[in-house]
Amino acid sequence: MNNFGRLFRISIFGESHGKSIGITIDGCPPGIALQEPDFTPDLSRRKSGAKGTTPRNEEDLPDIISGTFNGYTTGAPITVLFRNSNTRSADYANLQASPRPGHADFVSNAKYHGFQDFRGGGHFSGRLTLALVAAGVVAKKMIAPVEINAYLTQAGGSTNIDEAIEKALATKDSIGGIVECSASKLPVGWGEPFFDSVESIISHLVFAIPAIKGIEFGSGFAAAKMNGSEHNDAIINPEGKTATNNAGGINGGITNGNNLVFRVAVKPTSSIGKSQQTLNSISGKVEDLTIEGRHDACIALRVPVILEAVTAIALADLQRVAQAQKV
Amino acid sequence: MNNFGRLFRISIFGESHGKSIGITIDGCPPGIALQEPDFTPDLSRRKSGAKGTTPRNEEDLPDIISGTFNGYTTGAPITVLFRNSNTRSADYANLQASPRPGHADFVSNAKYHGFQDFRGGGHFSGRLTLALVAAGVVAKKMIAPVEINAYLTQAGGSTNIDEAIEKALATKDSIGGIVECSASKLPVGWGEPFFDSVESIISHLVFAIPAIKGIEFGSGFAAAKMNGSEHNDAIINPEGKTATNNAGGINGGITNGNNLVFRVAVKPTSSIGKSQQTLNSISGKVEDLTIEGRHDACIALRVPVILEAVTAIALADLQRVAQAQKV
């Protein structure tokens, strides 16, 4: 459902074209400096405007409406609100009858019996990742000095990313990509057997991000082709440092003190300018569909900062649980 | 931690060489026929003895110690117990000082301050997947007529699986593999925004299985190289059937009525007969380590039935939640 976490808990709400979207962050300790400008760097990284992302120019200004006092967290739930402004609902009015391929239109209509806010994807919109990024800013502060970095390693199957995007834009099409994320300076011991492995918690959150199709940790899918003698990481010092890092920094679901490393696959944006086919629920026939409006040519461009955010959120929760269990 | 689920809830316990392992299954409705022999087919599929798996021959007999009456579930929690018998603890006695590469030995020693049951991996042992398989048998009954099938598609990078295993056995090494899982006859509408997408819940459970390094749904990592115009699945009938299934049966985190399809990467067994290197915590030096005892040459051979089990568990929980939300 719409909240997640055992001790560091987030509750998300809002719709793309409703009044607002927002997130409530519970379980943040008191005394952490937090003001609106702290969100700017990560929100800017996610923001529209880069080549290949949509030109929606509203300012995405966060408003901290609870949980801070005199510039510091208080220990009470922190709610960060983003009010929607530059919305063009009319673009979406005709889509209700014709569910867009690759989107949640068909399933949400069935599940919510037509009552869902269908404008711009409503609650399913990628715009809700704004709220994840905001929660990630708080989580990153909590887990310092742990550092998280994610970046796009390829788009459309190519490492020549700009060129691949130009080509997609020129053909009114879209492309997918691969994003790699790593975290350094992690202690040994975060992650909980049996069901709350580091991989379990991270992947749970990662698959809440729209457009993610796969995740792999350390050696990932390449492990399937390896021998044990090459895959096993030899432990070479008392802090647990290993000669190689096929484990991706995790053994038995628990951080081992090496860098946490994982990669995700991002599908090509579902909304494309090219004509497609879908069922028209009124005519009952498969018809051509052209989606007007603003589209990202490569949604993967926005994913790194979101991936950092959910990684930080996952680690903040596991940090708290690990701390709770100290003798 | 050691339980999972919102309405269909499982709690796992036990150690490889302790008295027993078991699982408590809460949230199963009353009136489902359930007796010990119902577990036999799936437990047999997981069992030791196939080429490439270890010859541990204890019988793995399940004992239903609560939650059934006159051969039917009662609505009360069902506990299934497996008593350990054929254990050879002595094999593991000398491993405490020398953490085995690829295993949880090092992290569990740090996290549990040396109090962990280290024999055979203790609570981290793959033997606990017995309990998952048992819970899967109950879950499969709940979600009928949904059918789940998983199988090993390649081992050691080859589709010639027997040959790859023979080769690994001959070299005292191990190999990884890929397992594909699909579920058919699913209704539209299981899965919950924002955080409990079908992918989120399945991957959460999948990464509780030891040795899993990656998961991908539908097109998976291949999506990163595709264009939107080829990736989007055209909807072709009122039930939501699509011309292709790159989505893997899921849109917006919700089942769309097509087959659910995903694949996982399984690493090569960490325990190998070949000599390896690790830090000896007594001498403080990196030394050679040879692991005696029983090892699987290809742990991926056991994964299909376990993967079916966790998929059934995930779907049973999402089924209940979807049913709860009906108007």
Next chain:
Amino acid sequence: MNNFGRLFRISIFGESHGKSIGITIDGCPPGIALQEPDFTPDLSRRKSGAKGTTPRNEEDLPDIISGTFNGYTTGAPITVLFRNSNTRSADYANLQASPRPGHADFVSNAKYHGFQDFRGGGHFSGRLTLALVAAGVVAKKMIAPVEINAYLTQAGGSTNIDEAIEKALATKDSIGGIVECSASKLPVGWGEPFFDSVESIISHLVFAIPAIKGIEFGSGFAAAKMNGSEHNDAIINPEGKTATNNAGGINGGITNGNNLVFRVAVKPTSSIGKSQQTLNSISGKVEDLTIEGRHDACIALRVPVILEAVTAIALADLQRVAQAQKV
């Protein structure tokens, strides 16, 4: 922590003198008519202004900022926001050094290391019950035709309530009270063994309301003096109707089809005009304390509508869980 519920989930946030207070309501089905005026009757019942309650006159206007579309719930989380306006922070500035007896000042200062928003009780303020009342309005719609009614049965030990309050006001003191709550038209079967009995869920929420000191169901504390032969309620028809209702409508933690009945004890308002004693943490001495500002002479006057709200919230969650378990 700051959320509650298994399927019908509420997340509360805000402070008395911060920007706002609010609540996010997750798990409400789509298609329920919901607009701001729907909140007016219950919010008015809770509102300041009645004799014995404080004259804080801000309008407490609810703003639904997510989860509805065209006047109906969508199935997405509903956030209701109340912006704070008429706040007089200066009244509370000098209280940080002198914790008010009966309030959370001392414990919150210790727990949050002085970072808590201490103005007007901050996150501990009774003003947060506004948010509970709002969630109760939604819950009441969900559980219709179940009807819930609560009322003040005595104040200051007397059933002559107005007179008791006049006397308290005249002496700058405050008085406690008893509130009884009942729910009718309940089906048989809500409530879950072992830990989620109807009493467990209701009392969990009831003790989140500030100033509640006790709760009793049906015969309650009087049961301690009764014999089994008089306490047992004889079942007299196939629907489970009983001749008496000492059970308060619950057996084995599950609704039995009779009226749910319980009572709570409300302590006298802690803030009083009379001079009191407390430790001054600067001087280190016990000193006189006079609390300026607005106080309720009898906080119990506000409790009935809040009690109805948490009862509705509890029942809405149990309703969903019961529905999930249907075969």
Next chain:
Amino acid sequence: MNNFGRLFRISIFGESHGKSIGITIDGCPPGIALQEPDFTPDLSRRKSGAKGTTPRNEEDLPDIISGTFNGYTTGAPITVLFRNSNTRSADYANLQASPRPGHADFVSNAKYHGFQDFRGGGHFSGRLTLALVAAGVVAKKMIAPVEINAYLTQAGGSTNIDEAIEKALATKDSIGGIVECSASKLPVGWGEPFFDSVESIISHLVFAIPAIKGIEFGSGFAAAKMNGSEHNDAIINPEGKTATNNAGGINGGITNGNNLVFRVAVKPTSSIGKSQQTLNSISGKVEDLTIEGRHDACIALRVPVILEAVTAIALADLQRVAQAQKV
């Protein structure tokens, strides 16, 4: 449902006349000495045999089947099993048609469609409190040096408890009672706003104990008759000690460093030797019912040790959460 807790989590299972009852305790830190004899004192206090309790003489021997190694907890889930032996199912065979007044027979039959194990109350049996007592033993070790003590203050409305019980036995009737529980040496700061107040967590667990009809903290129901000037506890030293303890050791839902004090009302045992009336579902008529078998004349006699157990369980969970939030 059948588990409870955020970090210290218990999962209960079993039936009165099934193979066994048991409990799995998750979230206990490693390194706590724990062996079967540690359970003896508390289990003996709960045991059958005291005057007014039933003469069921099975030995109630606990078996720790997971989670310990070499006499210490490991950090893995601890399962404690009690095998049932001395059961007389035949006593209960004729009760299915005639639901016993005061018991869960009617509601469980409706909720579980006749599939419930009805023998001796099945999963609703008071015998499951054995498992709570076992978990309480572990929890008490975790929260040391906190000390918890509960005792029966009155039975049948009288402080002359033995006499009241003799009288009930003589008339084949039963009586209720009041049990008071207190905890000393508590630190300041356990308990979590908004929903996880100390009172919320304790009462949630207390109402899982069969036969509890009410709970009150500190001044309790007497508070309803008091003035604020007499109810407020003056703070008299820097550790938060108060001159009186009407708060029962809790302000704003958080421990304030004074003794935690609460009382519960226990109803008279529902099973009595006296003839009663109930509906016979076969004849459709209200008929006389005489319950054969073993009955407690005063179930409240067994409650003190169970109340201590659930208090310890609640506090152990809140302790962990408080520890997690330390900066």
